[in-house]
């Protein structure tokens with residue numbers, strides 16, 4: 001870990017505790033950025049991605065920046081600049097299918113950010129926030145099109161910060177049967 005990553009880890013802990021998300025996102029915007037298309041290829045022709053950006057898919061993916069942040073959970077979108085934030089160890093160790101569905105999910109957030117929608121709107125729980133529901137809905141539709149079982153989709157939806165009740169609520173919203 002270099003000094004910058006160390007600083008970002010500390011910054012995330014402190015700002016997370018204080019709820020100062022903007023400060024955290026301002027910090028991580030300082031990290032070196034890379035081109036999305038250097039890491040994820042072939043998505044310009046992907047139907048699920050084209051449904052998000054339409055005719056501007058190639059242009060938007062071509063301009064999309066990505067920051068690798070070890071302190072990031074899995075991946076997300078920086079609401080301040082619309083850049084993708086990815087934990088590099090998730091890319092290396094994560095399940096390929098989960099990563100693909102996460103990319104589909106996060107690209108919906110990229111479009112929402114471009115439209116000026118608040119990605120972290122208060123007053124909602126995580127599983128009820130309209131921007132999250134839209135992103136999950138798109139990823140789950142893609143998972144269904146790929147023929148994934150309900151069980152596999154549920155295991156995709158389940159994250160360690162989500163309670164069983166929240167998972168069931170999200171699954172119901174998305175029309176997925178979770179055991």
Ligand SMILES: [Zn+2]
Pocket residue numbers: 105109131132135
């Ligand atoms: Zn999301």
